[in-house]
Amino acid sequence: MTYPIRPIDESEWTAFARVNEEAFGWTPHPQQAERYKAQTEFDRTLAAFDGDTIAGVTAVFSLTMTVPGRQLPVAGVTAVSVLASHRRRGVLSSLMRRQLNDIRERGESVAALYASESLIYGRYGYGRAASELSFTIDKHRSAFAPGAPQDPSLRLRVVVPAEVRGDLEKLFAAVVTRRPGRYERRPEFWDSVLADEEHDQRGNGPMRSIVAEDDHGVRGYALFRIKSSWDEAGIPNGTLKLQELEAADPAAYALLWRSVLDRDLVSKVETYGRPVDDPLIALLADTRQLRARWADELWVRLVEVDRALAERAYAAPVDVVIEVEDDVCPWNARRWRLTADLTGAECKPVDEEPDITLPVAALGSAYLGDGMLGEQFEAGLLREHSAGAVHRLATALSWSPKPWAGLTF
Ligand SMILES: CC(C)(COP(=O)(O)OP(=O)(O)OC[C@H]1O[C@@H](n2cnc3c(N)ncnc32)[C@H](O)[C@@H]1OP(=O)(O)O)[C@@H](O)C(=O)NCCC(=O)NCCS
Numbered sequence: 001m002t003y004p005i006r007p008i009d010e011s012e013w014t015a016f017a018r019v020n021e022e023a024f025g026w027t028p029h030p031q032q033a034e035r036y037k038a039q040t041e042f043d044r045t046l047a048a049f050d051g052d053t054i055a056g057v058t059a060v061f062s063l064t065m066t067v068p069g070r071q072l073p074v075a076g077v078t079a080v081s082v083l084a085s086h087r088r089r090g091v092l093s094s095l096m097r098r099q100l101n102d103i104r105e106r107g108e109s110v111a112a113l114y115a116s117e118s119l120i121y122g123r124y125g126y127g128r129a130a131s132e133l134s135f136t137i138d139k140h141r142s143a144f145a146p147g148a149p150q151d152p153s154l155r156l157r158v159v160v161p162a163e164v165r166g167d168l169e170k171l172f173a174a175v176v177t178r179r180p181g182r183y184e185r186r187p188e189f190w191d192s193v194l195a196d197e198e199h200d201q202r203g204n205g206p207m208r209s210i211v212a213e214d215d216h217g218v219r220g221y222a223l224f225r226i227k228s229s230w231d232e233a234g235i236p237n238g239t240l241k242l243q244e245l246e247a248a249d250p251a252a253y254a255l256l257w258r259s260v261l262d263r264d265l266v267s268k269v270e271t272y273g274r275p276v277d278d279p280l281i282a283l284l285a286d287t288r289q290l291r292a293r294w295a296d297e298l299w300v301r302l303v304e305v306d307r308a309l310a311e312r313a314y315a316a317p318v319d320v321v322i323e324v325e326d327d328v329c330p331w332n333a334r335r336w337r338l339t340a341d342l343t344g345a346e347c348k349p350v351d352e353e354p355d356i357t358l359p360v361a362a363l364g365s366a367y368l369g370d371g372m373l374g375e376q377f378e379a380g381l382l383r384e385h386s387a388g389a390v391h392r393l394a395t396a397l398s399w400s401p402k403p404w405a406g407l408t409f
Contacts, residue, residue: 003048003055003091005098012054013037016047016079019057023081024116029199039188045079046099048091056082056091058099061409065112065183066176068369068399069313075103075303076183076409077113080120096124100303100329109307110367112181112300114408121299125328127365128372129300130181130403132273135292137284139268142261144254145285151251153214156259161194161209167218168194168209175246179275180368181298181403193223193244193407201225204241210259212252220247222256228265236265241272244406254283273297275404298405300364305332306347308367314340315369318396320389323354324363332360340396355389358382369399 008016017036021027028036044060061076077099082091103111115121118128161168169190176182185193196207204225212220222245228238240263247253257280260269274280276294281287302308305324319339326332337350358373362382365372373394376382384390 001089003050003086003094005046005048005094007043007045008047008054008057010042012047013040015054016045016057019047019054019083020079020081022083029197031197032195032199035188035192035195038191039186044102046095046102048082048095050086053083055086056095058095060099060103060111062108063112063183063409065110065405066178066180067110067312067367068180068315068397070311071177071184072110072311073108074183075099075106075108075111077111078409080113080116092120093124097328100124100301103303104329104331109302109304109311110300111303112298112405114405115296115299118296121301122361123328124301125326125360125364126299126301127361127363127367128296129365129368130296130298130370130405131276132295132297132404133276133278133290133292134270134272134295135274135290136268136270137261137289137291139261139263139266141286141289142269143285144258144283148254148283149251150254151214154212154219154251154255155214156255157211157213159209159211161196161207161223164209164211164218164221165190165194167211168221168223171218171221171248172246174248179401179404180399181405183405183407183409185407189407189409203227207243210256212247212255212259219249220245220252220256222260224260226263226266236267238263238266240266240269242269243272250279253279257283273406273408275402275406277400277402298368298403300367302332302360302364302367303329305360305363306336306349309336309338309340309347309363310345312345312367314342314345314396315398315400316392316396317341318392320356320393321350321352321354322363322393323357324360325357326360329360338393353385355386356382356384356393366394366397368403369397370403371398373397 048056059079063076065074223243377390
């Protein structure tokens with residue numbers, strides 16, 4: 001059975017949003033739903049119809065994302081949902097195929113998404129491209145290693161987040177290009193980041209903020225909530241739940257972390273999704289105190305392999321013929337010669353013998369620089385025809401710092 005697919009218009013929003021709510025089993029507060037609607041690009045929505053019923057949906061945010069060496073327009077895939085009554089009938093597969101064609105027509109060479117489950121998107125050519133650590137640190141075991149930077153010109157200021165929104169936006173805009181995976185925030189995204197009604201607080205109290213600044217302005221900020229408590233013996237046992245910590249330089253970064261970790265009446269700091277190479281790891285004297293859980297973060301799909309590969313920078317020179325397997329976007333399925341050095345890259349179709357054969361998802365997973373190719377090669381998932389070719393390609397594609405988006409879309 002096929003279900004006709006088309007974008008929705010604003011009058012169909014309620015039916016579109018209902019599919020999300022049903023599939024995720026979560027109904028947002030009307031204010032949250034309004035914010036989400038304000039973020040929606042209606043011409044980039046897709047709905048699959050069963051008669052008058054919307055059976056499945058997806059949408060795209062037009063993101064400007066940092067990739068190694070530059071920023072690119074990237075399709076941020078979101079709102080993927082199929083009604084329970086229509087699941088496992090191929091609705092998602094037809095939506096994904098249509099969406100990838102639309103993205104290509106629009107001229108974006110890369111798509112990215114956050115997956116609710118890691119089993120879903122590999123079949124559509126998405127590869128696990130970034131990871132995150134969520135960790136808890138015991139405040140009393142959080143001393144910094146010798147040599148942590150200090151800058152006497154820096155001072156801390158307790159602020160109300162909404163009152164310094166302009167400073168936060170400016171600071172974020174200055175750091176967004178530093179790490180692959182980060183993307184520019186439109187005002188509607190900031191509305192969600194700073195949302196602080198009772199239904200946004202999830203029982204953790206109002207959002208609090210502290211900024212690090214000098215005479216020239218704000219150099220970093222932390223956003224967090226505090227769940228205060230005392231144990232049976234009357235000893236303070238609060239938890240600081242960190243939402244964001246961004247800084248323009250290492251001294252501001254260290255000062256903000258110290259402020260968060262030293263908070264009075266708090267016994268531990270919890271974070272939800274930080275970079276796997278968070279500089280905090282290097283700052284802590286006793287790194288094992290960072291009790292961490294690892295998870296996949298961004299998934300990336302190269303919609304046009306040649307353009308995507310030519311559009312990023314490389315960490316080392318490479319000249320390699322790659323045979324790409326891609327059933328979903330057949331225009332990618334051929335041999336490409338990637339030639340790159342530290343000044344630029346070229347990716348051209350060729351008929352030469354390949355050095356490597358790999359599924360397009362493997363290139364997606366390596367695209368932002370996370371070094372996944374080596375892992376996949378060691379796992380026996382890539383075919384190398386010229387000895388050392390995977391290692392050379394993996395080295396050229398790797399990047400520091402490691403990719404991380406930091407804000408679910
Ligand atoms: C995930 C979801 C969108 C899948 O939609 P669907 O229309 O049932 O998917 P399809 O029928 O097109 O499935 C295509 C293939 O993917 C597989 N698949 C789909 N969802 C899967 C899942 N969650 N886990 C494992 N495999 C899955 C199907 O078994 C099928 O495999 P096959 O081709 O080998 O038969 C739907 O189950 C859903 O809405 N889930 C809840 C919301 C959610 O998690 N959305 C994703 C947000 S990132």
